[in-house]
Amino acid sequence: MMMHDSSHTSQHSTVTAEISMRSTEERRVLKLAKKFEFYDVHKLLKAYPDCYYYVVFGERSNGKTYSSLQYALEEYVKSGNQFAYLRRYAEDIRPKNLSNLFSGHVDNGLIAKLTKGEWDNIVYSRARFYFERIKEDGTREVSENPCGFAFDLNSMEHYKSTSFPRITTVVFDEFMSRSGYLPNEFILFTNSLSTIIRHRDNVKIIMLGNTVNKSCPYFGEMGLKHIKDQEPGTVDVYQYSQTQLKVVCEYTGSAAKREGKASDVYFAFDDPELNMITTGVWEMNIYPHLSIKYRPKDVVANFFIDFEGELFHGEIVVIDTGAFIFLHRKTTPIKDEEGDVVYTTKSNERWNYKVALTKQSDRLSLFILKCIRAGNVFYSSNEVGEALRNYIMWSDSYSIKN
Numbered sequence: 468m469m470m471h472d473s474s475h476t477s478q479h480s481t482v483t484a485e486i487s488m489r490s491t492e493e494r495r496v497l498k499l500a501k502k503f504e505f506y507d508v509h510k511l512l513k514a515y516p517d518c519y520y521y522v523v524f525g526e527r528s529n530g531k532t533y534s535s536l537q538y539a540l541e542e543y544v545k546s547g548n549q550f551a552y553l554r555r556y557a558e559d560i561r562p563k564n565l566s567n568l569f570s571g572h573v574d575n576g577l578i579a580k581l582t583k584g585e586w587d588n589i590v591y592s593r594a595r596f597y598f599e600r601i602k603e604d605g606t607r608e609v610s611e612n613p614c615g616f617a618f619d620l621n622s623m624e625h626y627k628s629t630s631f632p633r634i635t636t637v638v639f640d641e642f643m644s645r646s647g648y649l650p651n652e653f654i655l656f657t658n659s660l661s662t663i664i665r666h667r668d669n670v671k672i673i674m675l676g677n678t679v680n681k682s683c684p685y686f687g688e689m690g691l692k693h694i695k696d697q698e699p700g701t702v703d704v705y706q707y708s709q710t711q712l713k714v715v716c717e718y719t720g721s722a723a724k725r726e727g728k729a730s731d732v733y734f735a736f737d738d739p740e741l742n743m744i745t746t747g748v749w750e751m752n753i754y755p756h757l758s759i760k761y762r763p764k765d766v767v768a769n770f771f772i773d774f775e776g777e778l779f780h781g782e783i784v785v786i787d788t789g790a791f792i793f794l795h796r797k798t799t800p801i802k803d804e805e806g807d808v809v810y811t812t813k814s815n816e817r818w819n820y821k822v823a824l825t826k827q828s829d830r831l832s833l834f835i836l837k838c839i840r841a842g843n844v845f846y847s848s849n850e851v852g853e854a855l856r857n858y859i860m861w862s863d864s865y866s867i868k869n
Contacts, residue, residue: 505530506719508538508673515704518713522691524643524676525699525719531675532640533571538673539636540572543614544581548635550615551663552596555641555649560617565591586610594618620649623659631663635670643676643683647860653688681850682857687775691716754852757793757845761786770835771801771809772824774858779851781835792838794855795847812861823865824858 506529511521523531539550552568554560569589572578578598579587586598595613602608616631637660649655664670674685681695690705691714697703700720706713761784768783772794780797784790801807805817808831810824821827825836838844839859846852 506534508534511702511715511717512538512671514702515713515715517711518704518715519670519672520689520714521671521673522676522685522689522694522714522716523673523719524678524717527677529719531719532638535638535673535675536569537572537577539615539638540569540578540581542636546635547633549613549631549633550636550638551631551634552615552617553637553639553659554617554619555621555644555652557619557622559641560594560619562591565617569596589614591617618659618663620652620655620659623655623662626662629662630665632665632667634663637663637670637672639672639674641676642674642685643679645679647864648684650864650866653684656685680857681853682775689714694718752849752852752856754846754849755842755844756847759786761793768831769807770831771797771807772855772858773809773811774854774861775812777854779854783834783838789843790838791843791845792835793845793847794851796851810858810862812858812865823862825862826865 506523506525508521508523508531511523515521523535525531536550536552539552542548543550552560552565558564568591569578573588576587578589582598586600588599588601590597590599590609594617596615596617597613598610600608616634618626639656660670660672676683685691686694690707691703693703694716697716697718699718701718703716704713705716765784765786766782767785770781770783772779772781778797778801780795782793782795784793801809806819809815809820810827811820811822814820814822821832824832827833839855844855846855
């Protein structure tokens with residue numbers, strides 16, 4: 468039941484009167500600002516308080532990071548609980564990249580509000596975040612203890628002997644990548660968490676990502692079987708049998724349904740690759756589709772790629788105009804399991820299973836790579852093209868030491 472009161476009516480009349488005095492352009496901006504609501508992680512945390520991992524993904528610049536860091540600051544001010552801000556590379560946490568991480572919280576007065584005027588800024592020094600204020604004499608005062616720390620996955624091994632008992636929130640930002648992942652990244656991630664958490668069970672891990680790539684090692688390693696098919700604006704919860712582990716995944720709603728952000732006008736070109744910025748759909752390149760027909764006898768060789776739980780079938784076709792590869796999903800079992808070459812990500816005792824295509828030197832592998840580099844590969848769909856792109860990227864980063 469919806470209730471109305473006179474004070475609400477009065478406030479509404481005042482707002483209407485104020486808006487009527489503004490220009491048409493100002494009214495348009497106000498309308499957009501009102502219709503677009505930035506993401507608020509507090510709602511997810513409140514709805515699922517017993518989860519350990521909170522996976523939040525969607526369009527870029529919709530407030531995921533801001534909201535999560537706000538929650539981390541609130542926890543520190545309220546209880547003295549610190550946070551960890553986690554990124555992939557050391558470059559990501561250098562001062563030039565993190566000095567302004569909290570600029571939005573500073574500029575809108577949130578820091579001063581949370582600390583009741585005691586502090587009004589946050590500074591970043593030696594991979595730590597501190598509260599700061601400018602005193603009456605113009606000098607700067609910095610808090611004695613940090614409210615948070617910054618870590619990168621590659622360097623966490625240096626902290627194995629260090630204890631962080633007051634960290635209760637881990638914000639892993641941009642965990643999805645379009646430019647590739649670290650070798651054994653999920654192991655590095657869990658080792659990083661182990662260093663921070665130790666023997667506690669009071670730490671919440673918030674993983675934030677933009678929909679830049681459906682290929683993500685975390686999906687498979689964490690058993691998020693339905694995340695690639697999840698719809699915007701929905702929440703899925705994964706319960707792991709015989710344990711208390713729960714993971715909640717939220718695909719944030721599209722701003723397009725709310726008339727979008729005011730800044731979306733800058734990315735309104737007719738380019739599907741820009742949709743992630745404005746609508747949160749998965750970013751995807753456009754790949755060449757097969758426009759010519761070929762006969763079964765034109766297929767001179769077959770190979771398969773087993774990647775992230777999916778099997779892809781590559782047909783090497785030779786016709787009068789030349790040779791090319793047609794790559795499509797394989798929905799039926801491989802007929803010749805002992806003879807057909809299968810490229811994988813995991814070692815296998817069978818001779819025909821090969822790890823990392825780009826690390827192979829046999830004639831078939833070299834021919835496949837030649838076709839890929841020459842652009843002589845056609846795909847049944849853009850998603851299949853993305854799969855090959857991601858497998859090649861994984862293969863390039865693979866080393867025997869893995």
